[in-house]
Amino acid sequence: DAMVIQNPRYQVTQFGKPVTLSCSQTLNHNVMYWYQQKSSQAPKLLFHYYDKDFNNEADTPDNFQSRRPNTSFCFLDIRSPGLGDAAMYLCATSRDWGTGSQPQHFGDGTRLSIL
Amino acid sequence: QQQVKQSPQSLIVQKGGISIINCAYENTAFDYFPWYQQFPGKGPALLIAIRPDVSEKKEGRFTISFNKSAKQFSLHIMDSQPGDSATYFCAAWGGATNKLIFGTGTLLAVQP
Numbered sequence: 001d002a003m004v005i006q007n008p009r010y011q012v013t014q015f016g017k018p019v020t021l022s023c024s025q026t027l028n029h030n031v032m033y034w035y036q037q038k039s040s041q042a043p044k045l046l047f048h049y050y051d052k053d054f055n056n057e058a059d060t061p062d063n064f065q066s067r068r069p070n071t072s073f074c075f076l077d078i079r080s081p082g083l084g085d086a087a088m089y090l091c092a093t094s095r096d097w098g099t100g101s102q103p104q105h106f107g108d109g110t111r112l113s114i115l
Numbered sequence: 116q117q118q119v120k121q122s123p124q125s126l127i128v129q130k131g132g133i134s135i136i137n138c139a140y141e142n143t144a145f146d147y148f149p150w151y152q153q154f155p156g157k158g159p160a161l162l163i164a165i166r167p168d169v170s171e172k173k174e175g176r177f178t179i180s181f182n183k184s185a186k187q188f189s190l191h192i193m194d195s196q197p198g199d200s201a202t203y204f205c206a207a208w209g210g211a212t213n214k215l216i217f218g219t220g221t222l223l224a225v226q227p
Binding site: 004006040041042043045048090092097098102103104105106107108109111 | 147149151156157158159160161164204208213214215217218219220222
């Protein structure tokens with residue numbers, strides 16, 4: 001009964017080769033988030049979608065893009081992965097925006113390795 | 116002002132003991148304070164959360180104590196078990212940015 005599902009769990013790509021990570025949710029939540037988490041660090045928010053409205057964090061590199069074709073699915077595209085992009089990528093959802101709509105529900109992440 | 120400071124960075128507790136993790140914040144606009152538990156290779160899972168209108172919340176062996184005037188909150192794990200060994204993140208939500216601000220995490224090891 002997983003609610004936020006990320007695929008694949010492990011992804012290996014080559015330096016500079018585009019890669020796409022996917023996330024799906026069965027919660028019918030309006031907001032979907034993408035976080036980057038490096039070893040022994042807290043998750044770092046990259047961007048979020050409120051419905052179809054995309055919101056980028058100011059310090060998210062242009063190399064990272066996202067698509068949300070419908071309520072259930074969201075994709076993270078890394079156009080030209082560098083060695084520094086090796087990390088765990090976490091997808092999360094929340095029912096809506098604002099305090100009353102918390103908490104966020106996280107998937108188990110995709111571990112991205114760059115060769 | 117947007118930071119959440121978490122301590123200790125790591126903690127070793129004997130089975131059956133009490134684990135205590137502390138967090139402090141500056142932004143008085145924060146109005147939701149969750150704790151997440153993360154096992155290796157897994158995503159963070161919500162453990163327990165509190166809003167600033169209460170001073171304590173208990174769920175099973177897990178208790179949040181909240182001190183609004185001191186802008187501090189803490190997680191207490193009673194009767195700690197080896198299965199509690201994980202990384203714990205406090206977080207805060209609210210304020211102008213309206214996003215979840217995480218603490219730096221505490222790696223808890225419960226020894227049998």
